[in-house]
Amino acid sequence: MSKISFRSYLIFLFLPTLLIIIHHHHHHRRNNNDNDNDDDNASTDLSLSTNSRWIVDDRNNGERVKLSCVSWVSHLEVAVAEGLSKQPVDAISKMIVEMGFNCVRLTYPLFLFTDDKLGSMTMRQSLQKWGLFGTVAGVQVNNPSLVDLSLVNVFQEIVSNLNNNNVMVILDNHLSKPGWCCNENDDDGFFGDLYFDPEVWIEGICRVASMFKGYTNVVGMSLRNELRGHKQNLNDWYKYMQKGAERVHAANPNVLVILSGLNYDLDLSFLRTNPISVSFSRKLVFEIHWYGFSDGDDWITGNLNEVCGRVIDRLTSNALFLLDQGYPLFMSEWGVDQTGTNENDNRYLNCLMGWAAEHDIDWALWTIVGSYYYREGVSGWDETYGLLNWDWRGPRSSSFLKKISPLQSPFQALGSSSTSEHKILFHPSTGLCMHNHSLSLGPCSNAMALDYTLEKTLILKGTNYCLQANALHKPVKLDTACHADSSSKWEAISASKMHLSSKTKNDTIVCLDIDTNNIIVTNICKCLSREYLCDPSSQWFKIINSTSFNLAPPIIDLINVQHNSYLL
Numbered sequence: 235m236s237k238i239s240f241r242s243y244l245i246f247l248f249l250p251t252l253l254i255i256i257h258h259h260h261h262h263r264r265n266n267n268d269n270d271n272d273d274d275n276a277s278t279d280l281s282l283s284t285n286s287r288w289i290v291d292d293r294n295n296g297e298r299v300k301l302s303c304v305s306w307v308s309h310l311e312v313a314v315a316e317g318l319s320k321q322p323v324d325a326i327s328k329m330i331v332e333m334g335f336n337c338v339r340l341t342y343p344l345f346l347f348t349d350d351k352l353g354s355m356t357m358r359q360s361l362q363k364w365g366l367f368g369t370v371a372g373v374q375v376n377n378p379s380l381v382d383l384s385l386v387n388v389f390q391e392i393v394s395n396l397n398n399n400n401v402m403v404i405l406d407n408h409l410s411k412p413g414w415c416c417n418e419n420d421d422d423g424f425f426g427d428l429y430f431d432p433e434v435w436i437e438g439i440c441r442v443a444s445m446f447k448g449y450t451n452v453v454g455m456s457l458r459n460e461l462r463g464h465k466q467n468l469n470d471w472y473k474y475m476q477k478g479a480e481r482v483h484a485a486n487p488n489v490l491v492i493l494s495g496l497n498y499d500l501d502l503s504f505l506r507t508n509p510i511s512v513s514f515s516r517k518l519v520f521e522i523h524w525y526g527f528s529d530g531d532d533w534i535t536g537n538l539n540e541v542c543g544r545v546i547d548r549l550t551s552n553a554l555f556l557l558d559q560g561y562p563l564f565m566s567e568w569g570v571d572q573t574g575t576n577e578n579d580n581r582y583l584n585c586l587m588g589w590a591a592e593h594d595i596d597w598a599l600w601t602i603v604g605s606y607y608y609r610e611g612v613s614g615w616d617e618t619y620g621l622l623n624w625d626w627r628g629p630r631s632s633s634f635l636k637k638i639s640p641l642q643s644p645f646q647a648l649g650s651s652s653t654s655e656h657k658i659l660f661h662p663s664t665g666l667c668m669h670n671h672s673l674s675l676g677p678c679s680n681a682m683a684l685d686y687t688l689e690k691t692l693i694l695k696g697t698n699y700c701l702q703a704n705a706l707h708k709p710v711k712l713d714t715a716c717h718a719d720s721s722s723k724w725e726a727i728s729a730s731k732m733h734l735s736s737k738t739k740n741d742t743i744v745c746l747d748i749d750t751n752n753i754i755v756t757n758i759c760k761c762l763s764r765e766y767l768c769d770p771s772s773q774w775f776k777i778i779n780s781t782s783f784n785l786a787p788p789i790i791d792l793i794n795v796q797h798n799s800y801l802l
């Protein structure tokens with residue numbers, strides 16, 4: 235995570251790694267370096283590749299795998315995965331799974347694998363070096379078997395434990411020198427900086443690639459997080475990223491090779507006209523970061539529709555075009571202040587949710603960490619962007635987890651027959667969808683399957699019924715007279731394109747909205763432009779592609795019931 239403002243250049247960053255989980259495979263590591271026998275434990279056995287813009291599992295008929303990761307920080311001064319003084323590693327892995335993630339982005343500092351003095355130091359020694367004696371006591375209680383292992387071995391144990399819990403891992407080289415990441419002048423931001431010698435970097439990431447060859451849950455490697463600083467230039471980006479990618483692929487052909495862009499991983503626009511060239515195929519993924527603070531306080535000082543539209547336009551030209559070039563795009567950092575009090579973050583989140591669902595993007599949330607051992611000179615730093623609370627005992631915000639849960643499952647499978655392709659109506663600010671048995675919101679797993687026609691009508695899949703505006707402040711209704719008038723036309727309006735607008739019988743222009751019981755109604759369209767105090771997001775809906783849901787046509791009796799009760 236970097237606290238960089240896109241415009242201000244005042245920065246402090248932190249960077250993670252990824253881990254991934256897979257539910258369907260029950261094999262052990264291909265080629266375990268350890269002697270232990272983990273036949274009794276579920277673990278992953280998969281090999282991920284890319285198929286156009288999708289990430290797929292070659293060992294499972296090329297089925298799509300959606301990365302729903304959380305970053306687990308292991309790159310700060312002590313160079314140990316955070317939280318081990320608060321909870322046993324296995325308890326943390328199990329919480330990650332229970333919270334619906336299939337993957338961890340596990341961050342590491344390069345020097346952990348290039349400086350043998352650092353890598354061979356024990357966890358106890360490393361904590362003591364930073365004066366963290368209370369933390370040592372906590373690790374002794376919660377992870378006694380890890381406290382006297384070397385830092386490299388602890389890192390391996392984390393990966394193994396995630397494997398035992400079926401969690402995929404993406405190893406993320408967050409920076410070189412252990413510590414909080416990043417800023418403009420930390421001399422650790424671009425090739426040629428004091429702490430970022432390109433040759434040492436390639437040697438280090440290759441060592442990591444070889445070391446984790448035997449771990450089948452290590453499905454990807456992010457070669458370097460958030461490139462930045464005054465040395466940034468495109469020549470070196472192409473030169474070293476291509477070289478690093480080739481060398482990592484040669485050392486470990488199993489992993490996805492994940493490349494980040496310039497300016498704190500906000501910018502991959504240069505690939506539009508100048509594609510990267512590597513000798514291997516179906517293994518390259520690009521990553522992008524997107525935070526609310528990337529745009530300062532624009533989300534609360536501007537009109538929300540306009541800000542959302544503008545930021546998404548920028549994302550499209552900086553990164554999203556890569557999907558059309560046939561590469562997956564991994565949103566490897568995003569997140570919000572989980573206390574819920576940061577209105578800038580709350581508003582950004584609704585915009586992000588609509589975008590991430592629409593493009594069914596792979597992602598990693600910042601972060602699982604509840605508190606850090608030691609960050610920027612402070613021990614026990616409380617991470618307000620963390621999913622877990624300070625003592626790592628439970629979620630900071632269960633409503634946040636519930637809201638993002640639809641993004642954790644794929645909306646679209648791959649190669650599904652055209653008959654199962656349909657649309658669903660997603661409501662970002664609740665994380666819910668128009669439900670299949672009432673004209674209200676419910677879990678997206680039971681979303682109503684729709685077709686969105688060229689005439690802009692929303693037809694219930696497999697029926698003659700379409701969604702119609704009824705009257706101002708009244709629930710929408712279903713009708714079979716679908717082309718008769720403009721009340722069955724739904725147009726995406728405003729700069730965010732997230733208001734669905736229609737007209738009532740007496741020609742009042744209305745927008746879809748929800749009432750206090752999550753019933754879908756039509757109201758006067760809110761704050762379409764200019765106004766910045768009002769928040770339009772109760773009226774934000776996205777018509778998104780889906781293949782994954784129950785496609786049994788709605789039962790006609792039910793339709794009639796709905797029809798009658800909403801026909802006012």
Ligand SMILES: *[C@@H]1O[C@H](CO)[C@@H](O)[C@H](O)[C@H]1NC(C)=O
Nearest residue numbers: 270271272273274275324398
């Ligand atoms: C299975 O996993 C648990 C914790 O995840 C671990 O303690 C145990 O040693 C593993 N069993 C084997 C046989 O490796």
Ligand SMILES: *[C@@H]1O[C@H](CO)[C@@H](O)[C@H](O)[C@H]1NC(C)=O
Nearest residue numbers: 591592593594655778779780
């Ligand atoms: C949704 O599916 C349609 C039809 O396959 C396709 O043209 C469109 O690009 C898809 N939209 C997104 C956002 O992927």
Ligand SMILES: *[C@@H]1O[C@H](CO)[C@@H](O)[C@H](O)[C@H]1NC(C)=O
Nearest residue numbers: 705706707738739740741742
């Ligand atoms: C349409 O009906 C609504 C009430 O349902 C009313 O508020 C509005 O003024 C009417 N508009 C016109 C153009 O008659």
Ligand SMILES: *[C@@H]1O[C@H](CO)[C@@H](O)[C@H](O)[C@H]1NC(C)=O
Nearest residue numbers: 670671680784786787788789
């Ligand atoms: C709604 O979805 C549930 C669960 O997928 C399914 O059991 C039910 O039959 C569906 N209802 C309708 C009306 O399609």
